Amino acid sequence: MSAAELEGGDWIRGITIRQPWATCILAGKSTENRPKPWSWRGWVLLHAGMAKPEPAVLRDPLVARTIRGRELHRGAVIGVARLTDCHQDPHGSPLCTEWAQTDAWHLVLTDVQELALPVPVGGQLGPWKPAPDLLSQVLQQLPDLRP
Template sequence: MTGLKLPGDWIRGITIKQPWTSCIVAGFKTIENRPQHWPWRGRLLLHAGQQTDRAALRLPLVARTIRGRDLTTGAVIGVARLTGCHQDPDGSPPCTEWAQPGQWHLELADVQALALPIPARGQLGPWKPTEDLIAQVLQQLPGLRP
């Protein structure tokens, strides 16, 4: 049964500290910095982890992006499509103003915010969401499919 996508095999979750998750959901941050290469491609649930990167709140780029936004934690707040993963070549300018040198940059596209955050637990690395969590996301984004 090659090519058959079982329920949940087409989507993964990624846990990101706030305010970075909100910057992605707002549509401004199009990459996520990670220490390792991610070979997986496809849809990602954007999970705002329990922790907040307090130092990031003082960065002008972040402050402008999150102004007036809730910084929900411990919940899925959006969905994106992971289209690629790269590192900037040594000595080259960063691919975006959000890129951190020496990190792998997960390339995110087709970001959609959820109207209502869905409380959930995440974990490091790409994680497989439960069928119940996927069903809750599809209630808000019924057109979302593999």
């Protein structure tokens, strides 16, 4: 695949995630909870949203231990991950991970890679297609990232 095809962005999408959840994904949180299912599978840019984290969420023991010592960047792409599945746990059954929420759709994220330098950019709801210049900046930091 040529550099121009890679920067075309048809093989990757962005996902905006509020803090501290975006940083938790970089530190090992493997599911992202969403109200609706997603059909997209493949690489996603992990975009930390602009909203300031709620103090009560930051005090949650699972969150606090996961983000300890990490900066909570906002309004920037902070990493990439491969979205491999989207499911709901059957009602009344155990949740798939300690991060999963009841009655939510769980986006399963693997192959998470953190960017050394967050790339500032605005985000959107739902999966969004990254602009070529944004993707180029990410590929400078992760030159082996491929579809």
